[in-house]
Amino acid sequence: MPKLELLPAVDVRDGQAVRLVHGESGSETSYGSPLEAALAWQSSGAEWLHLVDLDAAFGTGDNRALIAEVAGAMDIKVELSGGIRDDASLAAALATGCRRVNLGTAALETPEWVAKVIAEHGDKIAVGLDVRGTTLRGRGWTRDGGDLYETLARLDSEGCARYVVTDIAKDGTLQGPNLALLRDVCAATDKPVVASGGVSSLADLRAISLLVPEGVEGAIVGKALYAEAFTLEEALKAVAA
Numbered sequence: 232m233p234k235l236e237l238l239p240a241v242d243v244r245d246g247q248a249v250r251l252v253h254g255e256s257g258s259e260t261s262y263g264s265p266l267e268a269a270l271a272w273q274s275s276g277a278e279w280l281h282l283v284d285l286d287a288a289f290g291t292g293d294n295r296a297l298i299a300e301v302a303g304a305m306d307i308k309v310e311l312s313g314g315i316r317d318d319a320s321l322a323a324a325l326a327t328g329c330r331r332v333n334l335g336t337a338a339l340e341t342p343e344w345v346a347k348v349i350a351e352h353g354d355k356i357a358v359g360l361d362v363r364g365t366t367l368r369g370r371g372w373t374r375d376g377g378d379l380y381e382t383l384a385r386l387d388s389e390g391c392a393r394y395v396v397t398d399i400a401k402d403g404t405l406q407g408p409n410l411a412l413l414r415d416v417c418a419a420t421d422k423p424v425v426a427s428g429g430v431s432s433l434a435d436l437r438a439i440s441l442l443v444p445e446g447v448e449g450a451i452v453g454k455a456l457y458a459e460a461f462t463l464e465e466a467l468k469a470v471a472a
């Protein structure tokens with residue numbers, strides 16, 4: 232059985248690595264330099280970095296130069312998220328050398344454009360399915376954007392390669408992942424799913440690992456690492472077993 236991939240998160244707001252609660256603007260706790268955080272995860276053995284430009288996601292500016300600097304400094308694979316909604320922002324994201332980008336709002340608001348870039352870029356494009364209940368949220372998770380399963384069926388039919396699934400109610404809360412949601416999404420698609428939001432313990436990671444046969448490929452871990460609930464080395468060991 233393939234092992235669960237772990238993606239430590241670096242979310243950037245106003246030049247700082249931060250954690251939010253429920254993805255809400257204004258709920259930030261700051262953790263200093265994004266580059267230092269990313270290099271720390273890399274030297275701890277990460278194979279992936281989940282890098283988010285929160286200002287671009289919220290429409291409060293962007294951290295494009297810093298994001299490019301961080302992505303450029305990585306020897307590991309980078310998944311880039313936040314505010315990638317048109318040709319210019321997609322080109323800037325891909326120019327960082329990231330392995331893939333994560334589209335959110337665009338999949339809800341400009342589906343034709345998303346279908347076009349999926350056709351052009353294949354598995355360099357993932358779509359973030361960020362939900363409250365089964366309602367998708369866009370614009371930095373601030374606006375409703377349709378039904379999860381209708382959108383998933385549409386994206387599947389367009390050849391979307393992968394989904395990053397976040398239960399917003401869990402994100403940044405250390406309350407554990409929404410395993411039922413992950414199972415339901417895996418049952419609705421043959422494409423790999425990356426779990427995001429709420430991981431609080433090594434037991435949570437082991438529970439997500441049990442969903443690998445159902446289609447979960449990876450797990451994004453943010454707050455738990457910054458809060459030192461466990462180390463990345465411990466997490467990598469836990470999912471390798």
Ligand SMILES: O=C(O)c1ccccc1NCC(=O)[C@H](O)[C@H](O)COP(=O)(O)O
Binds near residue numbers: 251254453454
């Ligand atoms: O990814 C986005 O585009 C985004 C937009 C608006 C608010 C938050 C956003 N992402 C947050 C993350 O991807 C978190 O890093 C991730 O869900 C980790 O959550 P946790 O382990 O609960 O800290």
